[in-house]
Amino acid sequence: MRRVIGYVPQALSADGDLTGYENLLVFARLYDVPRREQRSRIEAALAFMGLAQAARGLVKEYSGGMIRRLEIAQSTLHRPMVLFLDEPTVGLDPVARRDVWGMIGQLRQRFGSTIVLTTHYLEEAAALCDRIGIMNRGRLVTSGTVAELEASAGAGATLEEVFAKFAGTTGETEAGVGTAYEATSATRRTADRTS
Numbered sequence: 001m002r003r004v005i006g007y008v009p010q011a012l013s014a015d016g017d018l019t020g021y022e023n024l025l026v027f028a029r030l031y032d033v034p035r036r037e038q039r040s041r042i043e044a045a046l047a048f049m050g051l052a053q054a055a056r057g058l059v060k061e062y063s064g065g066m067i068r069r070l071e072i073a074q075s076t077l078h079r080p081m082v083l084f085l086d087e088p089t090v091g092l093d094p095v096a097r098r099d100v101w102g103m104i105g106q107l108r109q110r111f112g113s114t115i116v117l118t119t120h121y122l123e124e125a126a127a128l129c130d131r132i133g134i135m136n137r138g139r140l141v142t143s144g145t146v147a148e149l150e151a152s153a154g155a156g157a158t159l160e161e162v163f164a165k166f167a168g169t170t171g172e173t174e175a176g177v178g179t180a181y182e183a184t185s186a187t188r189r190t191a192d193r194t195s
Contacts, residue, residue: 005084006113009086016058023059027075028041041077045076065095085104115128123159153165
């Protein structure tokens with residue numbers, strides 16, 4: 001399964017004490033990229049993600065957007081059939097978010113990978129996804145194309161209205177207060193480290 005799946009977690013997955021190149025080398029070995037192809041794939045991934053100039057710098061010196069692009073590069077070195085992205089733009093500024101969106105779109109075209117992403121940004125889902133699923137309390141409550149979902153909520157409905165219809169209007173529909181607080185706290189800690 002490791003050969004066909006790539007994964008970018010919401011939490012920080014790059015090692016700040018290594019260079020960008022070294023991080024990719026670690027992942028190339030983890031994903032069993034043949035040794036004779038490692039250098040060329042790493043260099044291609046760095047160039048594709050706009051990180052070639054920063055490849056020899058320590059990751060702890062990178063911006064949040066650069067770190068996220070590096071993490072996406074890590075997860076695609078082995079050219080996975082399916083790529084999972086957990087909140088790929090959490091904590092990023094608008095320019096970095098737009099850059100990551102562009103890279104995700106290019107990845108689909110370049111490798112033909114199926115990309116599954118989680119996001120709380122409905123405009124991100126609309127921009128990047130062919131199909132959208134809305135979850136509530138850990139269950140898929142509806143799915144479809146943007147047009148199908150909007151039509152299901154009534155003429156002229158927006159994705160926000162679709163979300164409200166199927167998942168509720170506030171975060172209070174999620175798990176208990178303690179769990180929600182812990183999840184929010186963890187997300188914000190992650191955002192602080194990557195921004």
